[in-house]
Amino acid sequence: MKIAFHTFGCKVNLVETENLKEKANIEGFKYTDSIEESDIIVINSCAVTDTAEKKSLNYLKKLKQKFPEKKIVLTGCLAEMKKDLIKDADILVTNIDKDEIFKYIKENKHQLTPIDELDYYKESFPNAIVDKTRGFLKIQDGCDAFCSYCIIPHLRGKPRSKSEEIIIREFAQLVDKGFKEIVLVGIHIGKYGFDTKTDLKTLLKKLIQIEGNFRIRLSSLELNEIDTEMIELILNSDKICKHLHIPLQGSTNKILKLMNRHYTFEKFASTVEYLKSKNESLTIGTDIITGFPGETEEDFTQGYDNLLNLAISYMHVFPFSERKGTKASILPDKVSNEIKKKRSGMLRDLSESKRFNSAKRLFGTVQKVLTEKDNMALTDNYFEVCINEEIEANSFLNVKIIGVSMDGTLIGKSI
Numbered sequence: 001m002k003i004a005f006h007t008f009g010c011k012v013n014l015v016e017t018e019n020l021k022e023k024a025n026i027e028g029f030k031y032t033d034s035i036e037e038s039d040i041i042v043i044n045s046c047a048v049t050d051t052a053e054k055k056s057l058n059y060l061k062k063l064k065q066k067f068p069e070k071k072i073v074l075t076g077c078l079a080e081m082k083k084d085l086i087k088d089a090d091i092l093v094t095n096i097d098k099d100e101i102f103k104y105i106k107e108n109k110h111q112l113t114p115i116d117e118l119d120y121y122k123e124s125f126p127n128a129i130v131d132k133t134r135g136f137l138k139i140q141d142g143c144d145a146f147c148s149y150c151i152i153p154h155l156r157g158k159p160r161s162k163s164e165e166i167i168i169r170e171f172a173q174l175v176d177k178g179f180k181e182i183v184l185v186g187i188h189i190g191k192y193g194f195d196t197k198t199d200l201k202t203l204l205k206k207l208i209q210i211e212g213n214f215r216i217r218l219s220s221l222e223l224n225e226i227d228t229e230m231i232e233l234i235l236n237s238d239k240i241c242k243h244l245h246i247p248l249q250g251s252t253n254k255i256l257k258l259m260n261r262h263y264t265f266e267k268f269a270s271t272v273e274y275l276k277s278k279n280e281s282l283t284i285g286t287d288i289i290t291g292f293p294g295e296t297e298e299d300f301t302q303g304y305d306n307l308l309n310l311a312i313s314y315m316h317v318f319p320f321s322e323r324k325g326t327k328a329s330i331l332p333d334k335v336s337n338e339i340k341k342k343r344s345g346m347l348r349d350l351s352e353s354k355r356f357n358s359a360k361r362l363f364g365t366v367q368k369v370l371t372e373k374d375n376m377a378l379t380d381n382y383f384e385v386c387i388n389e390e391i392e393a394n395s396f397l398n399v400k401i402i403g404v405s406m407d408g409t410l411i412g413k414s415i
């Protein structure tokens with residue numbers, strides 16, 4: 001039978017779907033990228049925000065209406081959150097057994113066991129490949145930070161780490177297959193090893209010893225997980241990208257406390273300042289939630305000024321999305337959607353300005369880039385480069401930056 005997949009949400013979901021595609025053939029199914037030609041459709045859903053939940057739910061219902069003869073399988077975080085959707089999906093499989101989804105398809109039955117019953121890293125996926133030049137390697141799952149706005153700990157369970165031995169083997173396989181950049185992904189990668197008596201720094205030290213022409217990119221690290229040893233490891237290794245994505249989320253101490261983020265804005269700013277003093281070309285990006293309950297106009301103005309003066313290169317901006325079951329959902333002084341939209345727009349404009357100004361500083365420099373399709377490339381510190389000549393994808397190349405577009409894309413010439 002032909003099987004198709006549709007994915008919503010984060011990089012981890014994308015990696016898991018790519019793994020399922022590979023596993024489908026092993027399990028006796030034939031993968032197709034055509035929904036119309038498929039007999040079975042697997043939806044790997046997201047529910048991290050209200051918008052993501054609605055997108056996943058609407059897609060499920062649209063498929064049921066358009067293709068009533070096809071078997072619709074729902075997995076992912078929406079399946080974990082709303083097990084009553086068994087009335088809309090032919091088969092529902094929670095996150096605890098996503099890797100065994102073909103078993104439930106063959107047996108034509110649901111799997112409704114909640115993820116919080118799992119306390120070890122369980123996965124029988126083959127290795128992940130989701131890009132022509134970059135390999136995405138999942139190293140852990142779950143989170144126990146319990147930020148007041150976040151539903152993820154309830155949907156992904158407690159932190160669980162893949163074994164070092166397996167990661168090293170899979171990493172080496174990706175290098176052998178010719179991938180030049182390998183991105184380490186997970187729900188909370190800074191928690192790697194907490195359950196297996198190791199840590200991310202130890203893993204990185206072992207990975208950079210693997211032979212081959214490659215670089216490692218870290219998907220995201222929390223502020224409290226970036227200590228002096230981690231900083232020195234990242235900045236001193238030519239195998240680790242000079243790019244850190246450090247989620248801030250709230251831009252004032254008042255909002256950070258309400259979010260249960262366990263640090264102050266001053267601590268975040270001082271860490272950014274220290275990182276930039278050690279390596280000026282290091283790119284630092286962040287996530288910001290605006291319109292959090294209790295965020296007054298004065299709070300937003302103070303937060304905007306804080307961000308304006310913060311030495312970061314870009315921001316991913318999200319309007320606050322209420323998630324039932326979180327502490328933030330019962331906080332008073334809700335912010336209207338109209339105000340959230342206005343504030344989000346202002347912060348996205350600020351982010352674009354920061355990206356452009358950061359890109360301008362690279363004008364005239366020589367950058368080592370990883371070439372991609374359509375004559376595009378990516379720098380070590382996470383800037384896209386358009387190269388004004390035909391180039392072969394998936395190779396490292398030195399380019400001189402001869403221009404900067406308004407969106408922060410660099411213009412390069414090979415040297």
